[in-house]
Amino acid sequence: MPREESENGRDDMLIDGCEPEQPRGNSVPDGFNTNYLKVYYGKLFPHHDIFKWMSYGNDGKHPACDRSYFGRREFSFTLDNDIYLRFQSFNSASELENSINEKCPVKIDIGPVYNVDPAKRHAYAQAGDNGFAPVERELIFDVDITDYDDVRYCCSGADVCLDCWPLMTVAVKVIDTTLRDDFGFNHVLWVYSGRRGVHCWVCDEKARRLNNEQRAAIADYFHVYKGNENSHKKVSLTGHALHPFLARSYTEVLKGFFEEKLLSSQNLFSNEERFEKILEMIPDESITSELRGKWQESRRSSISKEDINVVRWGQLKQMLQSGKQKGQGLRRCVEEIVFSYAYPRLDMEVSKHMNHLLKAPFCIHPKTGRVCIPIDPNHCEEFDPTTVPTLSKLLGELNMGGVKADGGDEWDKTSLGKSVRYFRSSFLQPLLKSCKEEIESSYSAKLQESKNSLSW
Amino acid sequence: MEVVRSQRRSPASDGVVPTLPLYRSAPQLEVRLEDFELFAIDRLRVLKGISDALSRGKKPDEMETLVRDLWKTIMSHAQASEVMNKDIISHFVLRLVYCRTEELRKWFLSMETTLFRYRFRLESPQVQRALMAEFDLPYKAVSKAEFESVKEKLSQVARSIGQYISNADTIFYKVPFEEVPELVASRRVFILKGHAYVAMNQVVSLIVTQFRSHLSKALVLTNRKWTSTIREREKDRLTPVVEALSTSYLGPDYSQPREFAEISLKDIDQVAKSSFPLCMHHLFEKLREDHHLKHGGRMQLGLFLKGVGLKLDDALAFWKAEFSRKVGAERFDKEYAYSIRHNYGKEGKRTDYTPYSCQKIISSTPGVGDHHGCPFRHFSEENLRAALGKMGVGNRAMEDVIDKVRNKHYQLACTLTFEAVHGSSCDTGINHPNQYFIDSQKILQKNNSMV
Numbered sequence: 001m002p003r004e005e006s007e008n009g010r011d012d013m014l015i016d017g018c019e020p021e022q023p024r025g026n027s028v029p030d031g032f033n034t035n036y037l038k039v040y041y042g043k044l045f046p047h048h049d050i051f052k053w054m055s056y057g058n059d060g061k062h063p064a065c066d067r068s069y070f071g072r073r074e075f076s077f078t079l080d081n082d083i084y085l086r087f088q089s090f091n092s093a094s095e096l097e098n099s100i101n102e103k104c105p106v107k108i109d110i111g112p113v114y115n116v117d118p119a120k121r122h123a124y125a126q127a128g129d130n131g132f133a134p135v136e137r138e139l140i141f142d143v144d145i146t147d148y149d150d151v152r153y154c155c156s157g158a159d160v161c162l163d164c165w166p167l168m169t170v171a172v173k174v175i176d177t178t179l180r181d182d183f184g185f186n187h188v189l190w191v192y193s194g195r196r197g198v199h200c201w202v203c204d205e206k207a208r209r210l211n212n213e214q215r216a217a218i219a220d221y222f223h224v225y226k227g228n229e230n231s232h233k234k235v236s237l238t239g240h241a242l243h244p245f246l247a248r249s250y251t252e253v254l255k256g257f258f259e260e261k262l263l264s265s266q267n268l269f270s271n272e273e274r275f276e277k278i279l280e281m282i283p284d285e286s287i288t289s290e291l292r293g294k295w296q297e298s299r300r301s302s303i304s305k306e307d308i309n310v311v312r313w314g315q316l317k318q319m320l321q322s323g324k325q326k327g328q329g330l331r332r333c334v335e336e337i338v339f340s341y342a343y344p345r346l347d348m349e350v351s352k353h354m355n356h357l358l359k360a361p362f363c364i365h366p367k368t369g370r371v372c373i374p375i376d377p378n379h380c381e382e383f384d385p386t387t388v389p390t391l392s393k394l395l396g397e398l399n400m401g402g403v404k405a406d407g408g409d410e411w412d413k414t415s416l417g418k419s420v421r422y423f424r425s426s427f428l429q430p431l432l433k434s435c436k437e438e439i440e441s442s443y444s445a446k447l448q449e450s451k452n453s454l455s456w
Numbered sequence: 457m458e459v460v461r462s463q464r465r466s467p468a469s470d471g472v473v474p475t476l477p478l479y480r481s482a483p484q485l486e487v488r489l490e491d492f493e494l495f496a497i498d499r500l501r502v503l504k505g506i507s508d509a510l511s512r513g514k515k516p517d518e519m520e521t522l523v524r525d526l527w528k529t530i531m532s533h534a535q536a537s538e539v540m541n542k543d544i545i546s547h548f549v550l551r552l553v554y555c556r557t558e559e560l561r562k563w564f565l566s567m568e569t570t571l572f573r574y575r576f577r578l579e580s581p582q583v584q585r586a587l588m589a590e591f592d593l594p595y596k597a598v599s600k601a602e603f604e605s606v607k608e609k610l611s612q613v614a615r616s617i618g619q620y621i622s623n624a625d626t627i628f629y630k631v632p633f634e635e636v637p638e639l640v641a642s643r644r645v646f647i648l649k650g651h652a653y654v655a656m657n658q659v660v661s662l663i664v665t666q667f668r669s670h671l672s673k674a675l676v677l678t679n680r681k682w683t684s685t686i687r688e689r690e691k692d693r694l695t696p697v698v699e700a701l702s703t704s705y706l707g708p709d710y711s712q713p714r715e716f717a718e719i720s721l722k723d724i725d726q727v728a729k730s731s732f733p734l735c736m737h738h739l740f741e742k743l744r745e746d747h748h749l750k751h752g753g754r755m756q757l758g759l760f761l762k763g764v765g766l767k768l769d770d771a772l773a774f775w776k777a778e779f780s781r782k783v784g785a786e787r788f789d790k791e792y793a794y795s796i797r798h799n800y801g802k803e804g805k806r807t808d809y810t811p812y813s814c815q816k817i818i819s820s821t822p823g824v825g826d827h828h829g830c831p832f833r834h835f836s837e838e839n840l841r842a843a844l845g846k847m848g849v850g851n852r853a854m855e856d857v858i859d860k861v862r863n864k865h866y867q868l869a870c871t872l873t874f875e876a877v878h879g880s881s882c883d884t885g886i887n888h889p890n891q892y893f894i895d896s897q898k899i900l901q902k903n904n905s906m907v
Contacts, residue, residue: 082790147824183633184650206650210634217637221647228822228829230738231836241615243643345824349751 032369034080036391038104043410044394045362046420047100051093053203053428054110057435059093064443072135074111074118076357077103086111087118106366109357112137113208134354136209139185139202139218142350142358143171146196151341153266153274158367160196160385163265168198169380170257171344174249175200175222176377182245183218187431189423190375192388194365198375199358203431205438212353219351221245224343234281235339237332249343250335258338259313268341269312272296278316281340282333287319361423364391373419376426389415475540476575476583478590478667479674482548485541492549493697499546500701502526503567510570511815513833513864523574552686552694553701555679560702565675569668576660588659591666598628598653606646610653613646627656636661718765721774727764731896733870733889734831734843735817736760742827747782752820752828754792756812758799763811763890768800813888814867832857832866849876 041047051070052059058069075088075096085103090096100108112134116124124131145152145160145168154163172190179185179202187203210218224246225234242250262268269275275295279288295312320333350356363372369390375383397414411420505526509519531546533539547568554564576584603610610628614621633652639645639661645652654662687695719727728740739757743749749757754775761771775796779788797803814830822829831840837858844854853876860869870886878899886892 150824181649182647184648206634214634214637217633217641220641221643225823226821228824228826228834230827230831230839231834239616239618241612243616244609244612244646245643246616247612348821348823 032106032364032366032391034104034106036395037106037364038101039395039398040364040391041101041104043398044414044416045100046411046423047097048093049420049423049428050360050362051096052432056203056205056208057432057439060436060439062436062439062443064439064446068117069113071117072115073113074357075360076109076111077105078107078109079103080106087121089117089119106364108360108363110360111357112354137354137356139207139210139215140350140356140358141175141200141202142193142197142347143168143175143200143344144193144197144347147345147347151266158196162384162386165385166257166261166265166381167342169383170253170342172198172200172375172377172380173253174344175346176380177252178222178245178249182221187427187434188377189361189427190377190380191361191372192370192375192383192385193359194363194370194372195368199361199372201358201361205435215354216352219346219348222344222346223348224339225345235336235343237336237339242335246339250338254338254342258342259310262342263309263313264307267309269295269309275312278337281337282316282320282330284330287330291316291319362419371416371419373416374423374427376422389419476572476579476587477540477544477547478587479544479547479671483541483544485545487545489693489697491542491545492694493701495542495546496549496553496701498530498542499550501530502571503550503564506567506570507563507815511818511867513818513866519570520574520577523571524578527571527575549698550701551675551678552682553698555675555682556702561672561675561679565668565672568671569664572667573660573664576663584659588663591663593662593666595629595631595662598630602630603628606648606653609646609648610655613644613653614655617644621655629654629656629659629662631662635665637665718767721766721770724766724774727893727897730900731893733886733892734847734873735829736889736893737847738831738843739827743778747778747780749828750826752822752826754795755799756817756820756828758796759809759811760889760893762799762809764893768797768802771796771800811888811890814870814886817889818866830866830870832861832869833864837861844873847873847877849873 054073055070058065058067071089071091073089074086075090077085077088077100079085085105088099090099111118113136114121115133115135116131118132121132145155145164146157148164148167149156152164152167155161176188176190179188179200185202185204185207187207189201189203191199191201193199224237226236237246241247267274268278272295275292279292282288291312294315317334320330350358359372361372361374364370365372369392370385370388371390371394373388394414394416398410401410401413409420411417502523506519506523509522514522531539531542533542550564550568554560576587579587611621630651631654633640633645633647633650636645636652636654636658639652639654639658640647644658645654647653690698728737732740736757739749739753742753743757758771758775761774766774772793775792776785776788779792783791794803799809801809817828818830818833820829822834831843835843840861841854841858844857849857853872857869857872857876860866860872867886870892871882874882874886874892874896878896880899882895884891884895886895
């Protein structure tokens with residue numbers, strides 16, 4: 001794993017650069033190991049916040065609370081020696097915390113809430129087909145930078161840099177706006193996956209209760225990019241207009257990002273191989289050959305100061321959008337190219353099924369050592385994956401803090417503090433407030449009902 | 457139990473007699489055992505016809521014609537009074553047949569819902585309204601003022617799907633988006649803050665959702681009744697009929713390799729070249745080339761190989777040989793071996809998974825980096841031509857194949873390819889990659905024995 005080591009090395013250099021006065025004695029050696037992880041779970045991991053979140057208000061004293069709710073949630077642990085423990089369940093915050101501290105999983109996944117305690121599923125399996133089934137699950141999305149390998153030239157595979165990361169930022173913006181404005185969801189949590197992508201948790205009650213068909217419908221609503229390895233056209237937009245959602249995504253996010261950022265940062269037109277890929281998306285020979293001719297020639301004569309990518313994109317747009325071009329196919333071509341390069345690419349299967357597992361926020365990615373911290377969708381362009389707190393950095397900060405007896409949470413003294421505070425104030429508190437309201441209103445509705453039936 | 461729809465006729469339906477039942481409860485009718493089976497077989501033919509048409513990617517208006525014709529020719533009855541009974545009886549018999557596993561339920565639910573959808577579309581507006589009333593949908597039409605506020609967006613949606621709305625007479629219903637998943641999935645509605653604006657001509661989607669969810673629940677209940685009482689009680693009478701019906705028309709599932717019981721690792725390259733259909737041959741070659749396949753490809757090829765007769769140990773060795781060159785043997789053992797054993801029913805819930813049929817492969821949606829799916833559907837024409845050329849399909853045959861592809865007859869295109877490669881006709885058509893393999897091996901063995 002030479003590459004991963006060097007990645008960690010770079011992180012530490014950055015840290016050193018920021019805090020030159022850090023005393024040597026407190027620095028923690030590089031890398032990810034079980035001992036550090038134990039300290040992390042023991043002192044920093046926000047067990048209680050995860051418990052509060054996953055309880056959705058059912059841990060309260062209200063008579064309408066469903067006491068069994070948290071205990072029916074599946075957790076799943078991946079241990080250091082690649083042992084995979086599925087269907088773990090816990091009845092309280094302390095049970096959860098003790099188990100995590102004791103088992104020290106390298107990865108914690110969160111599954112659905114089942115109709116019965118998943119640890120006892122075998123006892124119910126005999127009861128027939130519906131003996132053991134998921135009943136609730138957050139609507140989740142997984143966007144992974146490796147799915148953009150055909151349109152990014154800076155990195156490939158699991159690597160990610162500041163030139164390609166903005167593709168993730170665009171995905172966050174497009175999806176977040178749509179979840180809120182179109183689908184009317186309010187409690188949306190975005191999390192950095194620790195290496196190469198982002199996860200999204202939609203936690204509204206209505207979202208948690210969607211069935212698989214409804215989940216698939218939402219995933220399909222987002223699904224524009226339809227290419228596979230053996231066909232050229234990756235995005236096909238037909239019809240006389242774009243659906244309002246696509247039109248909004250295009251004008252508010254994609255167009256500006258593509259023209260002002262992606263064109264130059266990825267050098268989309270800088271050589272023949274790259275511009276040919278774009279020309280392939282234009283179904284008109286005469287246009288493509290004219291553009292090709294222009295660009296092959298300009299290779300020699302180009303002395304212009306302007307970015308060659310911007311110039312060529314301008315020429316292409318002019319050719320396609322100048323009034324003389326007839327036909328629907330060509331009119332949509334500019335949009336299709338932008339969508340192909342910049343529109344979010346979802347891992348559809350993750351969103352379509354209730355029983356898909358997803359890594360818990362605040363886990364540590366075992367390969368990068370980075371914490372899976374929340375991303376604020378309103379400031380997502382400020383998020384920089386290369387400066388995310390790492391396990392070794394956090395432990396260094398803990399050591400710095402020394403032994404304090406003044407109480408308070410340990411995480412508050414580290415660079416994780418900002419993330420936990422964001423999680424609480426922007427996500428957890430509003431969520432628990434609506435959960436409480438929902439519990440109360442369903443209770444009073446029930447009371448009303450029973451009153452009515454009594455009066456008969 | 458009672459005859460369906462004998463009660464609760466709403467005033468709106470006065471004078472209109474829908475011929476489309478909602479199958480709310482099983483009929484209290486006497487049925488002769490032959491009819492029990494014959495009616496069911498007829499209905500199965502209709503459902504099978506629908507399933508084939510769907511896998512060919514037929515468009516809605518083509519489907520409408522097809523359903524009308526299938527229904528008319530197959531489900532008619534000599535006595536007019538019996539038509540409705542045949543409809544209802546056959547539906548409830550097939551519920552019994554198809555309630556018994558998740559896979560069967562899924563297929564039946566999907567086909568019955570499609571059938572219902574097109575039969576509903578074929579009804580007159582009065583009948584449609586009567587049926588709507590019967591479902592008791594709680595939705596109100598969008599008010600004039602609200603309509604004005606979203607008019608722009610609504611007409612944008614209409615134009616995006618090639619329609620226009622005229623101001624005056626268009627009625628829209630505002631419903632929670634969850635109620636119209638198919639309209640959401642295809643972006644055929646405007647959605648605002650959790651509500652979808654459904655045009656009058658899209659109401660069929662609302663109705664279909666209701667129909668579907670009702671039938672889905674009913675199938676689970678039927679399954680419980682079947683396992684708890686009916687199967688035992690009817691073991692000398694209905695049970696054999698029911699069990700035979702489910703296999704007779706779906707064709708073999710190729711979960712157990714049959715005629716050519718085993719292939720060994722050393723022969724695999726040779727049989728891949730001679731007898732794999734293009735979809736599998738392509739995956740096989742990509743695996744050899746890249747030493748990797750993404751999940752969809754591993755499933756499609758892996759289950760096919762299982763059906764072809766590759767034993768678990770050989771399968772593990774086969775995948776490991778390739779993957780370890782890319783990700784290393786250790787990572788293979790850690791991350792990939794599990795799912796191969798899983799496919800063979802050795803892990804997880806220990807289901808012995810069945811190889812994918814053409815229909816399943818055609819309807820898959822391969823994405824970035826994926827090589828699975830049906831080449832006839834998912835390749836660009838250029839890539840398809842190149843691939844066919846490599847298989848040895850000559851120019852004339854190539855044009856025929858491409859012609860079928862353009863008309864979305866993917867399985868026919870595959871059949872023509874089979875015929876061109878083997879120089880021999882294939883009358884049954886290709887419905888399953890494993891069937892392609894078996895038919896190919898038969899021909900090759902016959903040729904060998906003749907030499």
